[in-house]
Amino acid sequence: MSASEPTMLDAGHFTTLRITESVDRLHAQLDRPEVRNAIDATMITELHAVCAYLEQHPKVLILSGTESGGKGIFASGADIGQLRERRRADALRGVNSTAFDRLAKLPMPVIAALDGYALGGGAELAWAADFRLGTPEVKIGQPETGLGIIPAAGALWRLRELAGEGIAKEILLTGRILDAQESLQHGLLNAVHPAHELLDAAHALADRIAKQDPLAVRISKQVFSMPREAHPQIDNLAQAILFESEAKFDRMQAFLDRRDAKAAAAPEPTSGDDR
Structure with a gap:
């Protein structure tokens, strides 16, 4: 590492992610509670910045949400206000899919700690992770077809790989929302923990990874x-x-x-x- 390369991510200017970093891991907390952590263009830009840093300084990444209205929430989906205005050129640029694919290809594992809603783009962000831990309050699904679009940021192919064709089609074509136990049953969650233990469980998993070469x-x-x-x-x-x-x-x-x-x-x- 050259003297000019930063050893910590400079996230002081971030507005949608809160970053905590240590020697072997980085925790990025989605932080737009006023809109239930809806994923907007700024959050995508900041996720790209996180990916760029971790591509150069490989560490385990933990993704989590925040509280909204006193309840935990991962991400309620893409920002519908912005999504409503996107046109063909935006779709062809793959605004969300490019970021989520980059995240999935990070050198070290990605852990998604899910609480409350993980819907639409929020679910697709979770599917891009290597591990998904949830709370009993998790609600996860892909409601895009009800809005006249498709989940184009990975769900149409990652869900089949993760859970099999049958349940993937239920989620994708009927808008079915799964709870924590259903998600665990179908392999979409690795484990379920009480909300107050969720981040500790994510860090414990990161500790186990850190013991490996x-x-x-x-x-x-x-x-x-x-x-x-x-x-x-x-x-x-x-x-x-x-x-x-x-x-x-x-x-x-x-x-x-x-x-x-x-x-x-x-x-x-x-x-x-x-x-």
């Missing part, structure tokens, strides 16, 4: 997203890189040392004649 995590995420026809060749190439890493030798030697120390400390078995 960062390069192995990054390469695993990249290889996982490759098409089937790329395997097993891509796996072999990725493993070849990791087989030469210092972390591989250090971590495996540490494992062998712990095993040997445990074996040496174990009491020797006694024979039956000693009883």
